[in-house]
Amino acid sequence: MSKLRVLIADDELPARNKMKRLLTKFNDVEIVHMAENGLDALENIQNSKPDLVFLDIEMPGMNGLEVAGNITTDPMPAVVFATAYNEHAIKAFELNAQDYLLKPFNEDRLRQAVDKVKNNRIETALDPEKLVELLRPEAAEEIKVPFSNKVPIPTRDRYKLVDYDDVVCIEVEERSVRLFTKERSYLLNHTLDTFERKLPGDMFFRVNRSCIIGLKHVLEIVIWFGNRFKIILSNQKEVISSREKSKILKQVLKF
Numbered sequence: 001m002s003k004l005r006v007l008i009a010d011d012e013l014p015a016r017n018k019m020k021r022l023l024t025k026f027n028d029v030e031i032v033h034m035a036e037n038g039l040d041a042l043e044n045i046q047n048s049k050p051d052l053v054f055l056d057i058e059m060p061g062m063n064g065l066e067v068a069g070n071i072t073t074d075p076m077p078a079v080v081f082a083t084a085y086n087e088h089a090i091k092a093f094e095l096n097a098q099d100y101l102l103k104p105f106n107e108d109r110l111r112q113a114v115d116k117v118k119n120n121r122i123e124t125a126l127d128p129e130k131l132v133e134l135l136r137p138e139a140a141e142e143i144k145v146p147f148s149n150k151v152p153i154p155t156r157d158r159y160k161l162v163d164y165d166d167v168v169c170i171e172v173e174e175r176s177v178r179l180f181t182k183e184r185s186y187l188l189n190h191t192l193d194t195f196e197r198k199l200p201g202d203m204f205f206r207v208n209r210s211c212i213i214g215l216k217h218v219l220e221i222v223i224w225f226g227n228r229f230k231i232i233l234s235n236q237k238e239v240i241s242s243r244e245k246s247k248i249l250k251q252v253l254k255f
Contacts, residue, residue: 003030004118007048009041009064010056010082015103019054019082022107026114038062042070050077052117054101057083068097078117151179153186162186164203168217168235170195172210182217182235205249207231207241221249 006029010016016034023029032048035041038059045053045067053071055064062070068079082101098120099113150161168180172192179186196206206212217234224230229241229249241249 003028004052004114005030005032005048005050006052006054007031007033007035007041007045007050007077008054009035009038009059009067010054011037011059012056015056015082019110022110023114025107026111028118029114038064038067042067045071045077046073049073052078052080052098052114054080054082057081078120080113080117153179153188160186164199164214165216167204167214168233169214169237169239170212180235180237205245207239207245207249209242211239213239 006023008016008019008023008031010019016036020031020034023031032050033044035044039061041053041055041059041064042062053068055067057064059067064081064083068081071077071079076096078098079096080099080101081097082103082105084103098117101109101113149164151164151167153160153162162179162181166181168182170177170179170192173187177188177190177192177195179188192206192210192212195204195212199212203215204212205215213231213233218231219234220232222230222232224240227243228246231239231241233239
């Protein structure tokens with residue numbers, strides 16, 4: 001197989017040099033350009049048509065996400081983001097990124113990214129419509145990202161990633177849901193059913209039609225009226241389990 005033609009884009013010279021130094025160890029890679037900013041990267045992507053582009057995200061003029069969103073070459077190059085910040089991960093994978101490298105990364109991690117691109121090279125090159133499909137709003141929830149133990153919380157210009165361990169409970173609020181941590185809460189435009197499908201069953205439990213609790217945040221389970229339980233959580237919230245769910249809790253607790 002021919003060498004993978006690679007473009008590197010990073011506004012910091014030490015980062016560009018490190019990437020170049022590591023990639024030159026790979027016999028199956030050829031570096032075609034090293035861009036100092038987003039505009040330089042986009043121009044040379046259009047002209048040199050590399051197979052793989054490593055994009056820093058925080059760059060002046062045009063950031064890495066904007067570069068990826070404006071590439072119009074056919075076939076599209078594979079894109080791997082390399083950044084010190086993880087809050088852009090969801091947007092990166094919406095843009096069909098092949099991988100997401102968190103700085104500082106080592107040679108082995110870079111090798112994994114290159115191999116992943118090589119394995120997907122034919123499919124990616126022959127299917128540019130896949131990007132359009134992934135950008136459907138309903139498809140965004142199906143995107144697989146490496147932050148599988150976090151809940152992305154959208155804010156005005158970024159995503160906050162909340163660890164599963166920090167989620168006390170999630171409750172229905174009108175047509176949305178509210179996620180509670182011990183410190184604060186977040187209103188999210190999702191359904192409780194969506195969270196029930198995605199959250200691991202060994203960490204979370206749906207106690208009634210309108211609430212999912214984080215099991216590690218349960219402080220007390222109080223015997224309640226009608227064969228139900230009142231569950232006291234670490235943020236002092238109190239939740240009443242349904243009769244059906246109370247039976248399951250009773251089996252889990254073995255009493």
